[in-house]
Amino acid sequence: MAVRTNRGPGAAAENRAALLAAAREVFSEQGARAPLSAIARTAGVGQAVLYRHFPTREAIAMAVFDQNMEAVEELAARPDARLREVTDLITHQIEGSAAVIALFAVDEEAPAQRELTRRIRLALQPVLERATAAGEVRRDATLDDLMLAVGLVTAVITTTPPAARHARAAASWRLLMDGLAPR
Known part of the structure; x- marks a missing residue:
């Protein structure tokens, strides 16, 4: 999935929801040690967005x-x-x-x-x-x-x-x- 255009703070709730859905999918398919970059990629956001919402x-x-x-x-x-x-x-x-x-x-x-x-x-x-x-x-x-x-x-x-x-x-x-x- 392509990274979406940065829409600023207004997209925070949508980004968070996308990250959680992606985490479910990635962890389910790849296990608990899946690369966090895969979650960001699946959610269609950059890694900085991932770490802003979920630092670990x-x-x-x-x-x-x-x-x-x-x-x-x-x-x-x-x-x-x-x-x-x-x-x-x-x-x-x-x-x-x-x-x-x-x-x-x-x-x-x-x-x-x-x-x-x-x-x-x-x-x-x-x-x-x-x-x-x-x-x-x-x-x-x-x-x-x-x-x-x-x-x-x-x-x-x-x-x-x-x-x-x-x-x-x-x-x-x-x-x-x-x-x-x-x-």
Whole structure:
């Protein structure tokens, strides 16, 4: 893609959105260590624009995760959102971000990781409560149980070759949801 004409600060939001979309694509295709220049090129911006928005690889990867989290929060906030819908969205996002998850998974105590964990817990709590009230999960199922399930599926996805990820994730959720189902 050709570099677009510099339209100045007015294009900042559009450039940021293009960079995030490109990061998803490039990281998915080339892995977490893909050259950042490939992201800029795919977004159709210069590297200076990339570094102005995202000074490090971790910054752009975290911004992708932040977008993912916003989508989960938005879905989970809907009163009609079902647990399966939310876990399907989370799974889809993990599948698409598997290459960069390793950048953050090494330190659960890192501030950025703690913030993502806090946000996902807040988003999942009311969804789990609704699922429990509807009899979709056991009454003794806890948020920690659900977070463990998400962590297990994440581990399966990130250690499975891309072509088999979706099937393995679906099989994992079937087993995990059977374990959370009312007896």
